[in-house]
Amino acid sequence: MSKPLHPDSIAAQALGWIDEATRAITPPIHVSSTYLRDPDNQYRSGRVYARADNPAYDQAEAVINTLEGGHQTLLFASGMAAATAVFQALQPGDHVLAPKVMYWSLRNWLMTFATGWGLQVELIDMTDPATVQAALRPGKTRLVWIETPANPLWSITDIAATASLAHEAGALLAVDSTVATPLLTQPLSLGADLVMHAATKYLNGHSDLIAGCLSTRADNEHWQRVRKVRAQVGGTLGSFEAWLLLRGLRTLHLRVRAACASAQRIAEHFDGHALVAEVLYPGLPGFPGHAIAARQMQGGFGGMMSIRAKHGEAAAIAVAAQTQLWKRATSLGGTESLIEHRASVEGAGTPAPADLLRLSVGIENTEDLIADLEQALAAAAAAVGAAPR
Structure with a gap:
């Protein structure tokens, strides 16, 4: 095409991918858990083990990544698996900021598991930039997590302003954009480093699977740790669920x-x-x-x-x-x-x-x-x- 496609076209055709083996418009479901090594013990196909790299993920990840304008997107077994991977990729003792009003299950996890694991978690009013600036600890705060609109009061946080404050303090900004979807807001274009979706919700849209995803603006050290968390902790999505998610993304x-x-x-x-x-x-x-x-x-x-x-x-x-x-x-x-x-x-x-x-x-x-x-x-x-x- 002579110009970039509208998000509607990207979603409807799922980037227009065709299965090369069969020429099918609807992709196959890849269920293999393991892949054949080359005779010299290498993996030139790029596939090693499905927990770390499943071809069933490729198209759905690519569609979401294109809609978000990201460097890379990873699918997870749930929104919680995706969100917690961002925090698990930090180090004990790191300081993180999160909103007082946010998805309740993640808030509970932060105040129990994450604090017990050694993260210093501080819940603040993310709708007030002055409060955010006062709470940041330059050199110590590693992550600022926001949710906008925030469940269940639907409060709004200024993504660009918060990203600027976080970066000045040396912190990453991650955005739970589940409610906005990439069709309404693209946090990475506003300065966010990471964007998370509980893909169970709008991305799938049919109340028949549990899934999550993360998109990154850049390939950095934190993102590489996120990739390792997915592969080694095991919060990976099933092949059929990835297929269902792609089906939902089309509408x-x-x-x-x-x-x-x-x-x-x-x-x-x-x-x-x-x-x-x-x-x-x-x-x-x-x-x-x-x-x-x-x-x-x-x-x-x-x-x-x-x-x-x-x-x-x-x-x-x-x-x-x-x-x-x-x-x-x-x-x-x-x-x-x-x-x-x-x-x-x-x-x-x-x-x-x-x-x-x-x-x-x-x-x-x-x-x-x-x-x-x-x-x-x-x-x-x-x-x-x-x-x-």
């Missing part, structure tokens, strides 16, 4: 575009609603961080949002109980819309208010989703004895 642009449009419409509908105390969505002009989100998210503000029930925790739980189209389930980024009372899931120490419901907007008809929430809010209000006001 990424369609699903993300539909989810963004629907989430924006739903957020606007319920903003100021009589039974909703607050709508948390970066696409609303009054949302803190909206201006930053508008600058670093191109084409939409994502499919994730939260609403806070006006009459407290009991009303929020009742709303989730009354929905019919929205499914009460953990996860996000699938074709189906999900609703969850997040504080109940996260437990003690959660930053999620007790009245908060996390919504993952799928690709159903938007008006059907709105109608279902409307009837659920009304039924919940009646159940807790609260009339709209």
Whole structure:
């Protein structure tokens, strides 16, 4: 092509790769765990053992890497395997910064396993550059981890500003961009060193596999340690799961575009609603961080949002109980819309208010989703004895 392809075309054709052996458009599933050595005991094919190098990964990694504009991308067995590999590639005693509001499982891992292993973990408000600058320890802080939009409050961190601060202190910046997807934000182009996705979510988009990935801006010493963590700790993805991920990536642009449009419409509908105390969505002009989100998210503000029930925790739980189209389930980024009372899931120490419901907007008809929430809010209000006001 005479000009670079649009991300839609890259995703839809999965870079246009064709299986050379059969000329098949859909790739085969490579299941071999080991590969034949040459007679002189060398591996000129480049394949040694599937835990370190699986041909089933090649196309999915290449598609993600192209969308991110990275130097290299690695698949992992889960988002947690990918995220923790970034920290496992550090040394005991290294200082790392992470946000107070972030994916709960990784936060728990950081405050238990990572600290017990010897990392100095400090949780701060990543939305405030002054707080980040004050917390950095030049020469000691090795990694700054951010998540934007951040689960489940969808707070926004300025990637470019944080990258500048991290680099001035000699630290790497890693971004959990699961919610934004590479179609809305490319953190590496904004100065980040690493970008992580829980590929279980939007990249796959069908709620039928667990996977994760990491992309790097440069091949450096830390990245080489990340590669060793994947190979030696063993957080590797199965061949069939890699095939499913590639299948999901082909419709990424369609699903993300539909989810963004629907989430924006739903957020606007319920903003100021009589039974909703607050709508948390970066696409609303009054949302803190909206201006930053508008600058670093191109084409939409994502499919994730939260609403806070006006009459407290009991009303929020009742709303989730009354929905019919929205499914009460953990996860996000699938074709189906999900609703969850997040504080109940996260437990003690959660930053999620007790009245908060996390919504993952799928690709159903938007008006059907709105109608279902409307009837659920009304039924919940009646159940807790609260009339709209």
